Amino acid sequence: MAGLIQPRVLKGFRDFLPETEIxxxxxxxxxEKTFKSFGFVPIDTPVLEYTDVLLGKGSGETDKQIYRxxxxxxxxxxxxxDLTVPFARFMAAHINELYLPFKRYHISKVWRGENxxxxxxxxxxxxxxxxxxxxxxxxxxxxxxxxHASLIALGLPAIHIHISHRGIFNxxxxxxxxxxxxxxxxxxxxxxxxIGEDSVREQLSELTNAAGAEKILEYISASGSFEEIIxxxxxxxxGPSEGSERLRAVRKMMTDCGIEDLFILNPSITRGLxxxxxxxxxxxxxxxxxxxxxxxxxxxxxxxxxYSKTEIPGVGSSIGLDRLLAALEELGAVTSKNSLTDxxxxxxxxxxxxxxxxxxxxxxxxxxxxxxxxxxKKFKNQFSFAEKKSIPFAVICGEDEYKNSSxxxxxxxxxxxxxxxxxxxxxxxxxxx
Amino acid sequence: MAGLIQPRVLKGFRDFLPETEIxxxxxxxxxEKTFKSFGFVPIDTPVLEYTDVLLGKGSGETDKQIYRxxxxxxxxxxxxxDLTVPFARFMAAHINELYLPFKRYHISKVWRGENxxxxxxxxxxxxxxxxxxxxxxxxxxxxxxxxHASLIALGLPAIHIHISHRGIFNxxxxxxxxxxxxxxxxxxxxxxxxIGEDSVREQLSELTNAAGAEKILEYISASGSFEEIIxxxxxxxxGPSEGSERLRAVRKMMTDCGIEDLFILNPSITRGLxxxxxxxxxxxxxxxxxxxxxxxxxxxxxxxxxYSKTEIPGVGSSIGLDRLLAALEELGAVTSKNSLTDxxxxxxxxxxxxxxxxxxxxxxxxxxxxxxxxxxKKFKNQFSFAEKKSIPFAVICGEDEYKNSSxxxxxxxxxxxxxxxxxxxxxxxxxxx
Numbered sequence: 001m002a003g004l005i006q007p008r009v010l011k012g013f014r015d016f017l018p019e020t021e022i023x024x025x026x027x028x029x030x031x032e033k034t035f036k037s038f039g040f041v042p043i044d045t046p047v048l049e050y051t052d053v054l055l056g057k058g059s060g061e062t063d064k065q066i067y068r069x070x071x072x073x074x075x076x077x078x079x080x081x082d083l084t085v086p087f088a089r090f091m092a093a094h095i096n097e098l099y100l101p102f103k104r105y106h107i108s109k110v111w112r113g114e115n116x117x118x119x120x121x122x123x124x125x126x127x128x129x130x131x132x133x134x135x136x137x138x139x140x141x142x143x144x145x146x147x148h149a150s151l152i153a154l155g156l157p158a159i160h161i162h163i164s165h166r167g168i169f170n171x172x173x174x175x176x177x178x179x180x181x182x183x184x185x186x187x188x189x190x191x192x193x194x195i196g197e198d199s200v201r202e203q204l205s206e207l208t209n210a211a212g213a214e215k216i217l218e219y220i221s222a223s224g225s226f227e228e229i230i231x232x233x234x235x236x237x238x239g240p241s242e243g244s245e246r247l248r249a250v251r252k253m254m255t256d257c258g259i260e261d262l263f264i265l266n267p268s269i270t271r272g273l274x275x276x277x278x279x280x281x282x283x284x285x286x287x288x289x290x291x292x293x294x295x296x297x298x299x300x301x302x303x304x305x306x307y308s309k310t311e312i313p314g315v316g317s318s319i320g321l322d323r324l325l326a327a328l329e330e331l332g333a334v335t336s337k338n339s340l341t342d343x344x345x346x347x348x349x350x351x352x353x354x355x356x357x358x359x360x361x362x363x364x365x366x367x368x369x370x371x372x373x374x375x376x377k378k379f380k381n382q383f384s385f386a387e388k389k390s391i392p393f394a395v396i397c398g399e400d401e402y403k404n405s406s407x408x409x410x411x412x413x414x415x416x417x418x419x420x421x422x423x424x425x426x427x428x429x430x431x432x433x
Numbered sequence: 434m435a436g437l438i439q440p441r442v443l444k445g446f447r448d449f450l451p452e453t454e455i456x457x458x459x460x461x462x463x464x465e466k467t468f469k470s471f472g473f474v475p476i477d478t479p480v481l482e483y484t485d486v487l488l489g490k491g492s493g494e495t496d497k498q499i500y501r502x503x504x505x506x507x508x509x510x511x512x513x514x515d516l517t518v519p520f521a522r523f524m525a526a527h528i529n530e531l532y533l534p535f536k537r538y539h540i541s542k543v544w545r546g547e548n549x550x551x552x553x554x555x556x557x558x559x560x561x562x563x564x565x566x567x568x569x570x571x572x573x574x575x576x577x578x579x580x581h582a583s584l585i586a587l588g589l590p591a592i593h594i595h596i597s598h599r600g601i602f603n604x605x606x607x608x609x610x611x612x613x614x615x616x617x618x619x620x621x622x623x624x625x626x627x628i629g630e631d632s633v634r635e636q637l638s639e640l641t642n643a644a645g646a647e648k649i650l651e652y653i654s655a656s657g658s659f660e661e662i663i664x665x666x667x668x669x670x671x672g673p674s675e676g677s678e679r680l681r682a683v684r685k686m687m688t689d690c691g692i693e694d695l696f697i698l699n700p701s702i703t704r705g706l707x708x709x710x711x712x713x714x715x716x717x718x719x720x721x722x723x724x725x726x727x728x729x730x731x732x733x734x735x736x737x738x739x740y741s742k743t744e745i746p747g748v749g750s751s752i753g754l755d756r757l758l759a760a761l762e763e764l765g766a767v768t769s770k771n772s773l774t775d776x777x778x779x780x781x782x783x784x785x786x787x788x789x790x791x792x793x794x795x796x797x798x799x800x801x802x803x804x805x806x807x808x809x810k811k812f813k814n815q816f817s818f819a820e821k822k823s824i825p826f827a828v829i830c831g832e833d834e835y836k837n838s839s840x841x842x843x844x845x846x847x848x849x850x851x852x853x854x855x856x857x858x859x860x861x862x863x864x865x866x
Contacts, residue, residue, distance in 0.1 A: 005486055007525040007740040009479055010510060015523055017530060018474035018537070025465075025475055032458075037797040039774040039804030042454040046446035046556055047480065047512075047542060048500070052438055067481070069502030072546045077443060079480075090448055092440040097450060099771070099821050101807060104451070109480065113505045123479055131807075138786065138807040145790065149797075256787020257794065307440040338532070341472040353571065354689020357578065361690065364470040364582075371472030374534060374564075374571040388532050 012114070012122030019336040023325060024125070026334075027154060028107055031127050031319065034150045035105040038142065040129055043104045045086040051078040054085050056306040065112040079111045083128040083318070091132060092307035100133030107321070121322060130316025132303060137249035140279045140299060143315050144250070147283060147295050148259050150319065155333050156294075158286035161262055164269035166276045166298065167243030168233055172219055175238055178208050186270045189220055193268075197221075220268040226251055229265040246278065277301040279315065291327050295319045339389035340369050343430065346382050347373040348398045355402060359395060359423060366427045386412055393430055445547070445555030452769040456758060457558070459767075460587060461540055464560050464752065467583045468538040471575065473562055476537045478519040484511040487518055489739040498545040512544045516561040516751070524565060525740035533566030540754070554755060563749025565736060570682035573712045573732060576748050577683070580716060580728050581692050583752065588766050589727075591719035594695055597702035599709045599731070600676030601666050605652055608671055611641050619703045622653055626701075630654075653701035659684055662698040679711065710734040712748065724760050728752045772822035773802050776863065779815050780806040781831045788835060792828060792856060799860045819845055826863055 009015060016024060032042070051068050055078070068078040080086050083106045091102070107127045114120045129146060131139045144161065151159050169186075173179045188203045197217065204213035215236075222232040230251070234244050247265070254260040271280040278299030285291065297317030304312045328334045343363055345356045356372045363370035371391075373382050386394055396408040401420060409418040409426040418429055442448060449457060465475070484501050488511070501511040513519050516539045524535070540560045547553045562579060564572045577594065584592050602619075606612045621636045630650065637646035648669075655665040663684070667677050680698070687693040704713040711732030718724060730750030737745050761767045776796055778789045789805045796803035804824075806815050819827055829841040834853060842851040842859040851862055 004741065005489060005739050007486065007522040007737070008483065009526075010481055010483060010504075010508065011506075013479035013481060015479070015527065016477040017527060018476055021475040021477050024477070036773050037802050039772070039802060041451035041771065041773060042458055043451060044449040044454050044457070046442055046448070048443055048446060048544070048556070050441065050443060053440065056438060064505075067502075067504065069500075071443075071500065072497075073444075075443065089440040093442075094448065094450060099818070103804075111481070123481070134807060136807060138805070141790070142805075142807065253787050253790060257790045304440070306438050308437065339472070339474060340469050354686050357574070357686060357690045369470050369472060371536075372571070372575075374567060374569060374575065385532070 010122070012116040012120070014121065014123070018338050020325075022338075022340065023328075023334055023336055024321065027321060027325060027328075028127070030153050031107065031150055032105070034146060034153050035129050037149075038103070038146050040103045040105045040146075043087075043090065043106055044108065045080070045083075045090055045106070047079055047109075048077050049080060049086065049089070051076040053089055053307075054078050054080060056085075062112075065114055067111050067113060081112050082110050083108060083126050084316075087128070087130065088304040088312075089307055091312050092304040092310075095304075095308070095310060095312070101131050101139065102133055103129075103131045105129040125321040127319040127321055128316060129318075130314050132312050132314035132316075135278075135299070135301060135313040137246050137253065139315050140246065141250045141253040143297065143317050144254070144263065144281065145257070145259065147281070147317055148262055151283065151295065154324070154328065156285065156324075156328065157331065157333065159262060159283055159294075160264050160286065161281055161283045161295075162264050162266035162269045163247075163279060163281045164265070164267050165243045165247055165279050166270070167278050168237060168241060168247070169219070169267070169270065171237045171241050171243065172233070173216075175236075176208070176212055176215055178212055181207055183274060185216065189216070189268060190270045192220065222267050226260070226263065226265045229267065233267060243278065250279065271296060271298055275300045275302075281317070285327055285331070288327055288330060291323060291330075294324045294327060337390055339391060341371045341389060341391045342368040343370050343393040343395060344382070344386045344391045345370065345372045345395045345397070346379070347376060348396060349402075350376065352397060352399075352402055355397065359397065359407065362423050363395075363427070366431075368427075368430060383412075395426065443555070445549040445553070447554065447556070451771050453758075455771075455773065456761075456767055456769055457754065460754060460758060460761075461560070463586050464540065464583055465538070467579060467586050468562050470582075471536070471579050473536045473538045473579075476520075476523065476539055477541065478513070478516075478523055478539070480512055480542075481510050482513060482519065482522070484509040486522055486740075487511050487513060489518075495545075498547055500544050500546060514545050515543050516541060516559050517749075520561065520563065521737045521745075522740055524745050525737040525743075528737075528741070528743060528745070534564050534572065535566055536562075536564045538562040558754040560752040560754055561749060562751075563747050565745050565747035565749075568711075568732070568734060568746040568748075570679050570686065572748050573679065574683045574686040576730065576750050577687070577696065577714065578690070578692065580714070580750055581695055584716065584728065587757070587761065589718065589757075589761065590764065590766065592695060592716055592727075593697050593719065594714055594716045594728075595697050595699035595702045596680075596712060596714045597698070597700050598676045598680050598712050599703070600711050601670060601674060601680070602652070602700070602703065604670045604674045604676065605666070606649075608669075609641070609645055609648055611645055614640055616707060618649065622649070622701060623703045625653065655700050659693070659696065659698045662700065666700060676711065683712065704729060704731055708733045708735075714750070718760055718764070721760055721763060724756060724763075727757045727760055770823055772824060774804045774822055774824045775801040776803045776826040776828060777815070777819045777822075777824045778803065778805045778828045778830070779812070780809060781829060782835075783809065785830060785832075785835055788830065792830065792840065795856050796828075796860070799864075801860075801863060816845075828859065 066078050066081050071077045109125050173182050192200050201213050222229045234240050276298040280298030282293035283295040299315040301313040302311050303314045345360050360370045360372050394410040401407050406420045499511045499514050504510045542558050606615050625633050634646050652669050655662045667673050709731040713731030715726035716728040732748040734746040735744050736747045778793050793803045793805050827843040834840050839853045
């Protein structure tokens, strides 16, 4: 016999045991329910794509991280590194089969060969939702509104969604005469929370000049109420703009709906990425600022430009499931469990096995998750099994119960016993909890 | 500007548009609900694994089909080609963290570079469920019982689960003195439906001899009731065996539970694969025999043998989601839809936008999926939008309704109007359908 193979997993990859996978599925279910409640529909795309389709002109960083190889047919293929690029490709391919505006969500894994020393994983799950085919304050608002509803539905305490607008910032940089440097300025400003104001000032001064750096810092540090900040930004830009009017319209919808409290106008939010053109946002947990943004996105006005001449404007957001779960765990906002079973049918009598399976099917038809204890083991072992799985109820049916067409129900938390009752009565008691 | 990149997908891979993805998710939800109702819990494993971990000693066929490459760190890695091998690796790695018997399900994609000309896909979804750590008729029965419950829950008409037993067949081959050829015999018998009795006889004769071939054909063609066939097999084997007694025990549980009708004892079922040791089964649709088995599996008694000295017996089954969906579509057992929206809030008045979003949030809180029509378009366009998405209800709120704190509800199927009613009343009407 050959030697054994060690059952190891790759660095940056993980097994999910039931304790974690149950939580992950719960989060996904809550998010999907929320997305659907706003009229969003699911799509799916292949994990493997042609490399040129995924990379387009390519950005250096992504190129290095992508899992890429030649398949059996000699095709240059790669595993997707996000859900945005496949969505752009999907829209270009199927735009004539879809009714615009198209509202889709996509929850799936993506892969990046990142440096795992920074606590990053190479396989992780993203939850994306976007509205494409529409450039309007209503669409911008709706995405914000879904972020709000999703995070509330997940029971996340004390969140704030920080909003900014790329268009206004670009107008401002134009007025300073530094729009050629805008990509670099965006990247520097994006690091504010990480490197601090002094470093940002220094780097901006080098790139532009001392006065320019000061002006930019004034812009990104603007404070006050949401409305006061819009006023401030408009005055820094030399007057209202399409962007500032868009922000006002979005703000009005927030207050009309009474959900304005969670939103902060924060001009220092830029989202490093080039393709955003309008509103952008990140979401922080008050109690865990260090974990970074758990839900981010913004408006882009030409999603599928590398595949199609048709301009497809859109706005969307992405939730990092892994980071979110880590946050929920750290905040004690979730309780992990290794079982979903509501009731255990105890194995009392070999001859009644078939009857136990029948009781179980009645319990399942009544909506309960039900297990029959499959082995011939002592009572003690069966209770210990129920305890390890935190199963709240047990059904006992020995010869006496069987002869009386009844069962005994045990509430394993309260230790209450309901002796010699019908299955229907047991179902009633269990429904009451 | 560089040329456009064609938004193409790889051969054997597919985009899933909402029409299909909604159905795929519905099937998954139904299956998960069923698995959970039997006390099963979800796990997940990485898509990429070390190649030696996935291939072990390797089988020729799998070797050729696997997506394999060197990653950035020079590791020889591969994408999983099924969910069984990763599960075996998972069990070897985590057996001390789990409580046995362990009942898990895993629904996920797998990849095989198969010849697409046979109508096969290179990316497809499997739904696996197994009980490991227990070798008993109860465990065998429970998997069969879940197959039964799952297929019923999916609304599949006229299914039959064909059962056989590898152990009995091996005893039989032993009695013929041809157990050395058993792997090859299994493969020939497995092709019975495809190549016909004459070809099977011919191939078996070549491998053994004419008398042997005749005996094997007698075994695999045994007919009669479930019980009669067990008697027949026992007599062909020279008496009862552990395997035949196991089958009798499983059969008794079926009849005790009243679900025996869907199960057929069919000794020609072998499942080509080497690792099965006990009961094996395949599921056929009476109306679509040509589509092949939609749910197959069996008992293996040493799941993780390539990774661990600990023997882990198990029994499980796998549903091919893609084949199942194809069957449901062909049978007209599913209706595809491109939207999940229950009610559309029409856009009547620019100034009431905020109010529309508020009505929508009340509808969502009442459990309805609700969209606000986001654009300023004519009534006609808005109704056409609702029709294309088969949205059953619309809410109209113009100035009159707004002033009266009311709305008008339209049932778009029956064309009934409910004018100037409260939102609460509208919710009531919608709940009645």
